[in-house]
Every structure is written in structure tokens, then in C-alpha cells.
Amino acid sequence: MTTSSTSLTDAAALGNRPSRLRLDLPNLVWALAATHFVSRAGGVAQSFLVLYLTQEQQLAPTTAGAVVAAVGAGGIGSQMLGGWLGDRIGRRHTMLVGFLGTAVTLVALGSADTVPAIWAAALGVGLMADLFRPVGSAVVADLHPSQRVRAFGLLFWAANFGFSVATVTAGVLAQHGYGLLFWINATASIIAALIVWRRVPETRPPTPKQPRRALLPVLLRDRPMIAMVLLYVAYFTMFLQTFATLPLVMTADGHGPATYGAVLALNGILIVVGQPLAVRLLAGRDPSTVLAVSMLLVGAGVGLTALVESGAGYAGSVLVWTLGQIGIAVMFGATFADLAPADLRGRYMGVASATWSVGAVFGPLVGTVLLDHAGRAALAAACAITGVALFAGQRALGPALRYRTAAQVDGQP
Numbered sequence: 001m002t003t004s005s006t007s008l009t010d011a012a013a014l015g016n017r018p019s020r021l022r023l024d025l026p027n028l029v030w031a032l033a034a035t036h037f038v039s040r041a042g043g044v045a046q047s048f049l050v051l052y053l054t055q056e057q058q059l060a061p062t063t064a065g066a067v068v069a070a071v072g073a074g075g076i077g078s079q080m081l082g083g084w085l086g087d088r089i090g091r092r093h094t095m096l097v098g099f100l101g102t103a104v105t106l107v108a109l110g111s112a113d114t115v116p117a118i119w120a121a122a123l124g125v126g127l128m129a130d131l132f133r134p135v136g137s138a139v140v141a142d143l144h145p146s147q148r149v150r151a152f153g154l155l156f157w158a159a160n161f162g163f164s165v166a167t168v169t170a171g172v173l174a175q176h177g178y179g180l181l182f183w184i185n186a187t188a189s190i191i192a193a194l195i196v197w198r199r200v201p202e203t204r205p206p207t208p209k210q211p212r213r214a215l216l217p218v219l220l221r222d223r224p225m226i227a228m229v230l231l232y233v234a235y236f237t238m239f240l241q242t243f244a245t246l247p248l249v250m251t252a253d254g255h256g257p258a259t260y261g262a263v264l265a266l267n268g269i270l271i272v273v274g275q276p277l278a279v280r281l282l283a284g285r286d287p288s289t290v291l292a293v294s295m296l297l298v299g300a301g302v303g304l305t306a307l308v309e310s311g312a313g314y315a316g317s318v319l320v321w322t323l324g325q326i327g328i329a330v331m332f333g334a335t336f337a338d339l340a341p342a343d344l345r346g347r348y349m350g351v352a353s354a355t356w357s358v359g360a361v362f363g364p365l366v367g368t369v370l371l372d373h374a375g376r377a378a379l380a381a382a383c384a385i386t387g388v389a390l391f392a393g394q395r396a397l398g399p400a401l402r403y404r405t406a407a408q409v410d411g412q413p
Contacts, residue, residue: 024147024150025147025150025151025154026143026147027199028139028199028200028201028203029139029140029143029147029151029154029155030154031195031196031199031200032136032139032140032155032200033154033155033157033158034158034195034199035095035099035132035136035192035195035196035200036136036155036158036159036162037158037159037161037162038162038188038191038192038195039099039102039132039159039162039188039189039192040158040159040160040161040162040163040165040166041161041162041163041165041166041169041188042162042166042184042185042187042188042189042191043162043163043166043185043188044166044167044169044170044173044181044184044185045106045109045110045170045178045181045182045184045185046071046125046129046185047163047166047167047170047243047261047264048170048174048178048181048247048257048261049064049067049068049071050064050065050068050243050244050247050248051174051178051247051251051257051260052174052178052181053067053068053118054248055178056177056178057113057118059115061248061368061371061372062368062369062372063115064244064368065244065364065365065367065368065369066119066364066365067118067119067122068122068243068244068360068364069360069361069362069364069365070119070122070123070126071122071123071125071126071129071360072126072240072357072358072359072360072361072362072363072364073123073126073357073361074122074123074124074125074126074127074128074129074130074357075126075127075129075130075354075356075357075360075361076126076354076357076358076361077126077127078098078126078127078128078129078130078131078133078357079130079133079134079350079351079353079354079356079357080347080350080351080354081127081131081350082094082098082130082131082132082133082134082135082346082350082353083134083135083138083346083347083348083349083350083351083353084346084347084350085097085131085135085346086134086135086138086204086346086347086349086350087138087204087343087344087345087346087347090202090204091135091136091138091139091200091202091203091204091346092196092200092201092202094131094132094135095131095132095135095136095193095196095200096193096196096197097128097131098128098129098130098131098132098135099131099132099189099190099192099193099196100189100190100193101124101127101128101131102125102128102129102186102189103186103187103189103190103193104124104128104186105121105124105125105127105128105129106125106182106185106186106189107182107183107186108121108124109121109122109124109125109182110178110179110181110182110183111182126357126360130353130356130357132192133353133356134346134347134349134350134352134353134354135346136155137152137333137336137337137349137352137353138345138346138349139200139203140152140155140333140337141333141337141340141345141349142203142204142345145334145337145338148333148334148337149279149282149283149330149331149334150279150283152329152330152332152333152334152337153275153276153278153279153329153330155333156271156275156329156330157271157272157275157276160267160268160271160272160275161268161271161272162268163264163267163268163271164264164265164267164268164269164271164272165268166268167261167262167264167265167267167268168261168262168265169184170261171257171258171259171260171261171262171264171265172258172261174257174258174261175256175257175258204346213341213343213344215344215347215348215351218341218344219348219351222339223400224339224397224400224401224404225336225339225348225351227393227397227400228335228336228339228352228397228401229351229352229354229355231390231393231394231397232332232352232355232356232359233355233358233359233362234359234386234389234390235295235298235328235355235359235386235390236355236356236358236359236360236363237358237359237362237363237366238298238299238302238359238363238382238383238386238387238390239298239302239321239325239359239363240356240359240360240363240364241302241362241363241364241366241367241368241379241383242302242305242321242363242367243363243364244363244364244367244368245306245367245368245370245371245379246260246263246305246314247260248368248371249305249306249371249376250263250314253309253310255311255314259311263311263314263315263318266315266318266319266322267318267322267325270318270319270322270323270326271322271325271326271329274322274323274326275326275329275330278326278327278330279330282327282330282331283330286398286402287331287334287335287401287405288335288394288395288397288398288401288402289395289398290327290330290331291327291328291331291332291335291394292390292391292392292394292395292398293324293327293391294323294324294325294326294327294328294331295324295328295387295390295391295394296324296387296388296390296391297320297321297323297324297327297387298321298324298325298328298387299324299383299384299385299386299387299388299390299391300320300321300324300384300387301317301318301319301320301321301322301323301324302317302321302383303379303380303381303382303383303384303387304316304317304320304321304380305317305318305321305380306371306376306377306379306380306383307376307377307380332352333349333352335401336348336349336352337349338401338404338405339401339404367379370382
């Protein structure tokens with residue numbers, strides 16, 4: 001099936017030709033980085049969704065948390081659907097559907113004025129907004145293993161550069177109303193789709209003559225993959241609850257939207273500055289050790305966020321969990337790519353990305369319930385304990401991951 005006017009031969013040449021820029025990465029990775037930057041720089045609505053729902057729509061915090069969870073619920077289906085579509089109709093077409101669909105559903109969310117309509121639109125945003133994630137990861141997983149850490153690092157860096165732009169911009173715009181944020185977000189998604197249309201060729205491997213393998217039978221026999229999935233569902237639940245509870249605790253401490261935006265921007269700025277250095281320092285180190293220590297840092301940092309009250313305290317806690325977040329980002333995609341069979345690469349990366357979406361469902365629900373019914377101290381303790389448990393689990397999984405990586409390098413199935 002032809003997915004663009006670019007022939008498969010030309011697409012392969014474009015995909016494998018190193019960029020003139022540094023990092024020795026193909027041009028299509030830089031094009032993907034551009035889509036990540038644009039979509040995140042324009043992603044002003046989702047960062048302030050809780051404040052929009054509680055302040056402009058006058059929803060209760062727990063109801064707002066449920067709406068954010070609806071975005072995450074749509075994201076679970078989005079990750080799996082994106083991986084399946086990427087292996088079936090191609091990486092390029094799937095990204096186009098995702099970005100254009102995101103634009104439509106964001107406009108619907110910003111226009112909805114009843115709780116059922118808001119929930120339905122939020123579910124649609126989740127279903128569309130994450131289609132590109134597993135597909136973009138599959139494109140990077142199609143690269144040579146020696147390029148994956150740098151490529152995944154570049155995508156994460158570009159996304160967070162955009163995120164830092166978005167949070168500062170949104171913090172200023174939100175003081176004049178939230179409606180414009182949805183239109184800016186939708187426009188950014190359309191621009192990202194245009195970049196894919198013009199600059200991203202199809203990289204899906206040719207369809208094999210033998211029948212396609214189903215994902216589930218292979219996945220159920222893959223114990224290291226199942227263990228990784230469970231670990232990262234727990235990790236993202238702990239981490240992503242922060243984006244539902246942080247604006248609430250900051251508001252309770254008397255901080256406005258601009259201060260909240262500045263705190264989120266600090267996270268993005270730290271990543272923009274620290275990510276390139278982290279890629280150089282961590283590439284070649286044992287992935288399981290890096291991931292384990294990073295989880296411990298995130299647990300400590302997000303726990304501290306629930307306890308502090310001053311702007312300086314929030315900045316310090318963000319510094320701690322951002323260091324852990326960078327370590328996760330450097331190794332997460334490449335580690336899952338090493339576990340993925342070539343013919344199931346899109347779907348495996350979809351499962352990996354779905355751990356983020358499952359956490360996006362449970363995180364806001366668990367975080368807001370703990371905050372409302374047990375208080376900030378209990379929320380902080382739960383995050384710290386989870387970080388310690390994840391550290392232990394990731395370290396225990398290390399030998400199995402090293403074995404699988406060695407097997408892939410040796411060409412074993």
C-alpha cells in the first residue's frame with residue numbers, strides 16, 4: 001500500500017541519510033522532532049485543563065480530575081490503536097490522522113458547556129492526541145540500535161522545549177481567559193500534521209509474505225515485557241498525578257496561574273538544558289540502573305512537591321523530579337525498543353506508550369482523592385514509598401533486560 005508520493009526506495013534513502021546537524025541522526029528524526037516541538041509548544045490547553053475546569057467551568061476538583069482521567073482513558077485506546085495502525089496502514093498516515101483529529105476534538109472540548117459533553121470531548125482528545133506517540137516511537141525503533149538512545153533523547157528534548165514555551169505562554173494568556181488556548185492548541189496540531197505531510201516519509205518495513213503474528217499470544221509469553229509494563233503503569237500513575245494535584249495545592253497556597261506556568265516552564269527549561277548532557281553521560285550505561293535511580297528521584301521529587309508552600313520550594317522539588325524524568329526519558333524508549341520483535345514493533349511501542357496513558361487515567365484520580373481525603377502529607381508519603389518500590393523492581397528486572405539486549409545484538413529472535 002502506497003502511503004505517500006515518495007517511493008519506498010527514496011523514503012529509505014531519506015530516512016537513513018545522516019543529517020548535516022550533529023548526533024549523526026537521519027533527517028526524518030529531525031522532522032519528527034519538529035512535530036514534537038510544534039505540538040507541545042502549542043499544547044497550551046491541556047497543561048491548564050484542571051484550572052480551566054475548576055475556575056471557568058466551576059467544576060469540583062474531583063470532577064475535574066475525572067475529566068483529565070477521561071483524556072487518559074482515551075489515550076489508552078489511542079496508544080494501542082496507534083501501534084496497530086502504524087503496523088497496518090503505515091506510520092505516516094497514522095500520524096496525520098492523529099494530529100488532524102486532535103485539532104477537531106480540542107475545538108470541541110473548548111466549546112463544550114455541559115459535563116457529559118466535556119467528558120465526551122475529553123475522551124476524544126485522548127483518543128486522537130496520542131496516536132502519534134507509538135508511531136513516532138516505532139519510526140525511531142526502525143533505526144539501528146546504536147542510534148536509538150540519541151534519537152529518543154532528541155524527541156524528548158524537542159517536546160520539552162516546546163512544553164517550556166507552552167507553559168510560559170499559557171500562563172500569560174490564561175489570565176485573560178482560557179478559550180483562546182484551545183484554538184492555539186488546535187492550530188499547532190494542524191501545523192504538526194503539515195510537517196508530517198511534507199517531511200516525514202513512510203518507514204514501515206515491507207509486509208512479509210508469511211501471515212502476520214497476533215500481538216497478544218507473543219506478549220503474554222514475554223515476561224520481561226509484562227514486568228516492564230506493570231512497572232511503568234505504576235510509575236506514570238505516581239508521576240502524572242502531579243499535574244492534577246500541583247495546580248490545586250499551589251492555588252491553595254495563594255499562587256496564581258502565572259506562577260504555576262512558571263513552575264512548569266522550569267521543568268521544561270531544565271530538560272532543554274540538561275537533556276543533551278544526560279544523553280552523553282548516560283548512553284552506554286546499564287539502562288536498568290539508570291531507570292531505577294531515576295524512579296527514586298521522581299518519587300522523592302513529586303512527594304516533596306506536595307509538602308512545600310513557597311515558590312522556591314516548588315522550584316526545588318521540580319528540580320529533583322526533573323532529574324529523574326530526564327533519566328527515564330533517555331532510556332525508556334530504547335529499552336522497550338530492544339524488547340520489541342521487528343514484525344510487532346509498532347504494537348510493542350504502542351503497549352509501551354499505553355503505560356503513560358494508563359497512568360494518566362489513574363494518576364489524576366488517585367492524586368485528587370488522596371489530596372481531598374487524606375491530605376498533602378499522605379500524598380507525599382505515597383509518592384516517596386512508590387518511588388522506593390519502583391527502584392527495587394527495576395533493579396530486579398535488570399538481568400533479564402541485559403540478556404534480551406545481548407540477544408538482539410547477536411541476532412537471536
